[in-house]
Amino acid sequence: VCETSLEQIFVHIKNTRPELVIIDSIQTISTESIESSPGSIAQVRECSASILRFAKETHTPVLLIGHINKEGSIAGPKVLEHIVDTVLQFEGDQHYMYRILRSIKNRFGSTAELGIYEMRQDGLRQVSNPSELLLSQDHEGMSGIAIASAIEGIRPFLIETQALVSSAVYGNPQRSATGFDLRRMNMLLAVLEKRVGFKLAQKDVFLNIAGGLKVNDPAIDLAVISAILSSNMDTAIEQEICMAGEIGLSGEIRPVNRIEQRIGEAEKLGFKRFVLPKYNLQGIDTKKIKIELIPVRKVEEAFRTLFG
Incomplete structure (x- = not known):
């Protein structure tokens, strides 16, 4: 009407x-x-x-x-x-074919839910496995790419974190992050500089969460600094490695929530090794898990695992 x-x-x-x-x-x-x-x-x-x-x-x-x-x-x-009672926000990016339905307020359930849909010529189609959308098919031998296991709401998915580190051409080095909190990236760069000894103060650092997603999950910290370091050293991270872990200011890798779901998603998509915080190993039934788990306590240990 x-x-x-x-x-x-x-x-x-x-x-x-x-x-x-x-x-x-x-x-x-x-x-x-x-x-x-x-x-x-x-x-x-x-x-x-x-x-x-x-x-x-x-x-x-x-x-x-x-x-x-x-x-x-x-x-x-x-x-x-x-x-x-409920506020649902339907958001999309004009450059991408998919749309995200977020719950901003919900009196009857969780606001952490997320629905992902793909816009097609014949209408919207639900994306039941968003991880496949967010991973580029082949990054063999490319530096600056790390795969993180993130959780939005109750949904685990794997996302590609991409970083580019280059020497600053104009006096002041640039810092830019797309889909990730810039202040958090600066904090992680400070941890790399102070705790691990990598000099990035005179370098431009660009970070991108592939696929146009905005991610707030602190568990992707480990993937962010691994991607930055991979680009800095121009050394690729193995394709079959996935990771999750929050980074503390002293360079320790802190435990993350719902680790079994994250591991399960990585296993489902064919990853062979999973880097996780050592503390998260407690309470996991490792007999059921086919993927190789690599527990790490500090950032240096993780880098030794990834870059040898």
Whole structure:
């Protein structure tokens, strides 16, 4: 129904008694009880509150579609987030074919869930194994690439961390990270410099999480510094090695959560060796695991394993 008046929408709902109501978009709806224009804070708040009341009284699920601005937050009134039960954000990058559905707020479940979909000519297709999307098929002999086992929500997947280290041409070395927190990268570079003795102060460092993903999981720290070091020494990391581990300021490799799921995902995709924090070995039933586990306690040990 092409209708922007809230009162008329309720008349249509009363006549048809739908099982589901979708409103696209809430910023275009207005009620006669308020004089301001559609999309204003007063209109959006009043219309959303009326729709909420209707949904709770009639037990009808309602999906409100709202616009977001370039930064990705809800355009205009933030009050909309407080009224609704669940906020789902459908985000994508114009350069990639897949879209990510994130839960920003959820009164009925976890906000750590993530859905990945691929945009095709005939519509959206669910990506049941995102790891295959995020790994380039062949990086044999290429330096600066390390495979990390990350977890978004309850979902483990393997991602490719790519790094490029080169001598700074213009006085001040550049630091750039795509899909990873730049401040965290700077911290990891400081650990490499202070604890392991690699001089990177006069070098440009570029980091990229392949596939356009943004990753907040601290367990990819080990892959990040391994990729940086691999590029710095121009030595490739073996294709069959996967890793997970958080790096502490003293250069120790700290344990990460849900390690068995991470190992299982690496095993499923055919990796032969898995570098993990030594402390994580406790409580793992190694008999079930076919992949070779390499426990490490400090950054130096991990580098000896990777680069000999």
